[in-house]
Amino acid sequence: EAGVAQSPRYKIIEKRQSVAFWCNPISGHATLYWYQQILGQGPKLLIQFQNNGVVDDSQLPKDRFSAERLKGVDSTLKIQPAKLEDSAVYLCASKSGRGSYNEQFFGPGTRLTVL
Amino acid sequence: AQRVTQPEKLLSVFKGAPVELKCNYSYSGSPELFWYVQYSRQRLQLLLRHISRESIKGFTADLNKGETSFHLKKPFAQEEDSAMYYCALIKETSGSRLTFGEGTQLTVNP
Numbered sequence: 132e133a134g135v136a137q138s139p140r141y142k143i144i145e146k147r148q149s150v151a152f153w154c155n156p157i158s159g160h161a162t163l164y165w166y167q168q169i170l171g172q173g174p175k176l177l178i179q180f181q182n183n184g185v186v187d188d189s190q191l192p193k194d195r196f197s198a199e200r201l202k203g204v205d206s207t208l209k210i211q212p213a214k215l216e217d218s219a220v221y222l223c224a225s226k227s228g229r230g231s232y233n234e235q236f237f238g239p240g241t242r243l244t245v246l
Numbered sequence: 247a248q249r250v251t252q253p254e255k256l257l258s259v260f261k262g263a264p265v266e267l268k269c270n271y272s273y274s275g276s277p278e279l280f281w282y283v284q285y286s287r288q289r290l291q292l293l294l295r296h297i298s299r300e301s302i303k304g305f306t307a308d309l310n311k312g313e314t315s316f317h318l319k320k321p322f323a324q325e326e327d328s329a330m331y332y333c334a335l336i337k338e339t340s341g342s343r344l345t346f347g348e349g350t351q352l353t354v355n356p
Contacts, residue, residue: 134289162342173250173332173346174290187343222290226342235344237290 133157135238137223143244149211152241156204156225162186164235165198165208166222174222180206210243218245248273250333250347258353259323267318267350269307269333277335279309279316280344285329293318293331303327323354 136155166174183203200206296309
């Protein structure tokens with residue numbers, strides 16, 4: 132089966148600009164996650180969707196970050212305006228079913244550099 | 247709040263030597279523990295989970311609730327084991343949110 136797809140793979144912007152990332156999960160996976168991974172750290176969850184509803188966005192900086200999954204399939208994550216500290220790899224992951232035992236499958240990530 | 251600690255950022259061993267990657271967690275409940283691995287230029291992927299009590303690629307990990315640890319072990323390291331390893335946990339009340347440690351870069355020298 133095809134894996135989680137993300138685009139773009141790399142993005143360089145200047146601070147205060149806007150940027151958007153796209154994720155296409157594995158077909159049939161109801162749960163979708165966005166993680167932020169800053170250099171030298173482990174991934175940190177930003178937001179979790181179950182179908183098109185938000186399950187957990189407690190760690191999402193809502194003043195500048197937003198995410199949507201309108202049709203319960205693809206998702207976009209937006210940053211507006213970007214800050215220097217947003218430089219990181221943004222990972223999308225998906226999982227089938229509700230059980231926490233089910234494996235999360237990760238995409239290749241989008242590496243964002245904010246200058 | 248829950249926390250996962252991997253005390254070694256870098257670990258280097260020789261091929262054939264035993265290897266142990268340490269993971270400690272702080273959480274008072276009953277978490278689920280996982281090890282994820284990222285090989286060079288590949289995606290982050292699940293290596294093993296404590297609930298399965300399985301051995302994957304020769305690696306095992308035992309959950310020690312008394313010491314709140316979930317160390318990853320392999321008796322004879324191979325060069326292809328060189329990768330970044332992340333320990334992670336899920337709180338039983340958090341749905342499926344993974345909390346990751348900062349990772350350990352394992353290098354197996356020939």
